[in-house]
Amino acid sequence: MEDQPFIIDPSKNQPPHWPPKAEVDFVSEIDVDKISDTEYRGKVPLKKPLAIRHGVYGGALCSQAILVAMRSVPSDFKPHALHSFFTKGVKEDSVIEWRVQKISNGKSFANRMVLGCQEDQVVFTANISLTTRNVTRPRSDGLVPFSHQIDPPPELLHYDISKLKGIANPNLHTTLRETPKPKVEGVYPYLIKYGIPECETLLSIPEEYKYSLLTWVTDWSFLSRAFAVVLGKRVDADFDVSLDHTIYFHDDDFDATKWVGISLRPTRSEHGRTLMICDLYNDKGKQVATIIQERLYLVKPTAKL
Incomplete structure (x- = not known):
């Protein structure tokens, strides 16, 4: 088991420190x-x-x-x-x-x-x-229920995963890949999934654990990287920890063993706290969940002008 995430770079050969292929059983851990x-x-x-x-x-x-x-x-x-x-x-x-x-x-x-x-x-x-009521069922009268969602960033729909760089964490069995430079202002788009294809084989996960599995990947994000993409500069914290975690599940059409697209927006940072909102999309572009989280993100004050 590695103590640090490792880099995934498709342009290079497999790093020597990758752990050997291992079976991962989500059920036994949760x-x-x-x-x-x-x-x-x-x-x-x-x-x-x-x-x-x-x-x-x-x-x-x-x-x-x-x-x-x-x-x-x-x-x-x-x-x-x-x-x-x-x-x-x-x-x-x-x-x-x-x-x-x-x-x-x-x-x-x-x-x-x-x-x-x-x-x-x-x-x-x-x-x-x-x-x-998490599944849309056809109405007996043939009418279509009202539905609305924000369109996902185009990077989350059109990508070649084999060419995207990212990181993986064997402690959490989670992989993150970054899309190219975002086209939507104020957004950090990335892809995430449970399981590391390069070094893990997932055992079968029963339907009962589907929601727990998606929940598992929703708390692994990098606010410093989001600020770098959104603000164009690094904002490193001396202390960084989650204070709360809110999830809204909008639909049942998701599978966290496949790539889930996330559009992260850090909306407000003040008093050592940063609020961020994440929209989660399946591979068909349907918004299946929303995350709202406030982090204790302590950054040294900037020098006086």
């Missing part, structure tokens, strides 16, 4: 045991994104919380929104204990408050709403 109707426990500890990081990967916390919420409702309910906060650093030497509060149970919507605990302390909170 699965939980049911203790009672309102209590669940992770089967294994969650991992850090890098050995040097203080706590475990935030995307793994959100991913496991989604799975817990889904286990607490009928199988036809799927997540449509997650609003979460990272309240304490999470250690990688013990599992997460999950407590579920059933806020509401309706015919089309259900709501769960999910608390992640370690050593009897709440380290993560999530309010998760689930619905039976």
